[in-house]
Amino acid sequence: MEYPFDAVVVGAGGAGLWAALELAREGVNTAVLTKLYPTRSHTGTAQGGVCAALGNLEEDHWEWHMFDTVKGGDYLTDQDAAEVLAREAIETVIELEHMGLPFNRTAEGKIDQRRFGGHTRNYGEAAVRRSCFAADRTGHMILQTLYQQCIKHGVKFFDEFQVVDLLFEGDPAKGGRAAGVVAHRLADGQLHTFRAKAVLIATGGFGRMFRITSNAHSLTGDGVALVYRHGLPIEDMEFFQFHPTGIVGIGILLSEAARGEGGTLLNDLGERFMERYAPKLMELAPRDMVSRAMYQEIRAGRGIGGKDYVYLDVRHLGRKVIEEKIPDITEFARLYQGVEPLKEPVPVQPTAHYAMGGIPTTVWAEVTRDEKNTVVPGLFAAGECACVSVHGANRLGTNSLVDLLVFGRRSGRQMARYCGQVDRPRPIADATEPIRAQLEAIRDRAASGDRADSVAAIRHDLQDVMMDNVGVYRDAGLLSVALTKVRELKQRHGRVSIADCSHVFNTELLEANELGYLLDLAEITVVGALARQESRGAHSREDFPERDDKKWLKHTLAYRGKDGPTLKYKPVSITRFEPKPRTY
C-alpha cells in the first residue's frame, strides 16, 4: 500500500513530536511513523530535567550555558550549534510551560531549577541551578505534553510501523533527494510505502549494543544505520557516554538529579573520592570524568567490598527532598535492589547511556553528506540519532532533552519551508523489493528449520565485547580484538535464524533485522575509536591519555566501504571559546 504525504517523521520521541507539531501548525500534510506507541518512546524515561538559563533562582545567562556545553564536550562541540542550543533553550522551555507542562515550582511560582553536572556560573566558578524539572519524570511530562498537542493539531500517527528502508530520487551521496520511506507494519507483516517530499529521522539512540545500559530494548539505532547503508556518512561514533550511576548489574538509571540535589559518591573507605578528581564541582563534574573516577577507585581496590561498584548516598537529603524531587529513582532502588535509600547507600556502576555521535546535520537539522556539509535535499535528522554537534565528545546532563526541543522544532520549521518549495517525488518502481528480499531471506531460514545461530546469542556476544573492550577505558589491543569479534558477529548475523516464520506480529524477525543495525553501528564505533589516537571526553585511550588538539580537533565521518567503514574528517566550528585544558 502507498500513502502520499508531504512530510514523514520517523520516530515519536521528543524530537519527532515537536517536529510534527511544527509541521502541523504550518499546515503541512504530515505522517508520524513509530515502531512503538508514541508515549512509550525513550524520551518518556528521562528523569532529571531539561536545562535552560532561565535564572529563576540565581543569576544565569545563555552564554554561560553555551560555554559549559563547549567545555563539557571537550571542545569538539560545534560552537555555532551550541549557541543556537543555549539561546533557544529558553524560549522552548517557556513554550512547553505554556503548552501546560507541569514543572515543579519555586515559592514564587516560577519554574523550579536544580544543579546538574558541568553546568556552572560565570564560566566555571561554581555549580548553577539550570535544570528545569517535573520531579524525576521530566521526559514523561514532555512526551505527554507534546503528544497531546500533536493530537490537537491533527497529526496523523502510524503506530507500530517500523521503518526498514529509506527512499531517494537519485543517489543521496551524489546529490539525490529524499523521496520517502518503506515501513513494516507489525499487525499485518506487509511493507508499506510512504512517498514524501521531506523525511525526518528521529529514531533515538543505540545503547543496546552494550551489556549494561540505561537504554530501552528498542534503542537499536535504526535510522542511523539506514542512513549509513545509503552511502551517507555518520559522525563521531567513537564518543559514547557512560553515565556514572546505573543500578549494578542491570544498568537502569538513577538520575544525576540525585547528585544535583546533594547526593554524594562514596568508596569502600567511606571517602567522597571525587574530591581527588574534581575538587571544585566534586560529584557534579561531567559524566565522563565521574565514570573514570569510579573505575580508578575500583581498580585501586576501593570499590565496595573490593567489588566493581561504589555507593550513591542520599540519606542526608531527608524524606521531604527525596519524596518531592527524586521519588521515582529512589523507588527503583527499592524495587530492583531491595535497598532503602532513606537509610542505606545505593550500589551504583557506570551504564552505557547516550550516543554523542550520529547523523551529521546543519543547525537546521538538514542531513549533510560530506566534509563541506553539503546538504542532502529533503532529508533531516534530529534528537539523539543526530549529531549537530552540540555535545561534542561528552554530553552534559539535561542537554539532550533541550537538544530535542530546539532542533526538533527547527527541523519541523525547515521541513515546512522545504515542502513549500519542491514537488512531490515521482513514484519509485519496486521501492520495497530490496528490503523485502532481505527480510524474506531471514524468514525462509525459519521455515526451513535452520537453527544455526539465534538473535539472542549473537546480540549477547556483541553486548559483551562492546562492554568489555569499548567501554569507559580503551586501548589499541582491546579495540583490535573488538573489531575482529564484531566482524565475526556480522558474518554470523548473515546466517541468523529465527523460530517464528509467521507474517503477523513477527517481532523476532524485526529483532533479527535490528541486530544488523547494531552490528553496523558497533563496527563504526570501534573503527573510529581505534583511529582516534588521543583521549577526549568520553573516548579515553589508556595508550594515548592526553587530548591532542593539533592532530585530533576534528570530527570523524565514517562512510560505508567495501571492507567496512572508511574514515574522513571535518573541522570543528569554533566561534567564541578557544580550546583550553579541561579542569573542574
Ligand SMILES: Cc1cc2nc3c(=O)[nH]c(=O)nc-3n(C[C@H](O)[C@H](O)[C@H](O)COP(=O)(O)OP(=O)(O)OC[C@H]3O[C@@H](n4cnc5c(N)ncnc54)[C@H](O)[C@@H]3O)c2cc1C
Ligand atoms: C533512562 C534515561 C534517562 C534520561 N534522562 C535524561 C534527562 O533527565 N535529561 C536529558 O536531557 N536527557 C536524558 N536522557 C536522554 C534523552 O532522554 C534521550 O536522548 C532522548 O529522549 C532521545 O529522544 P529522541 O526523540 O531522539 O528519541 P526517543 O525518545 O528514543 O524516541 C525514538 C522514537 O523512534 C521510534 N523508532 C525507532 N526506530 C524506528 C523505526 N525503525 N521505525 C519507526 N520508528 C522508529 C521509536 O518508536 C520512538 O518513537 C535520558 C535517557 C535515558 C535512557
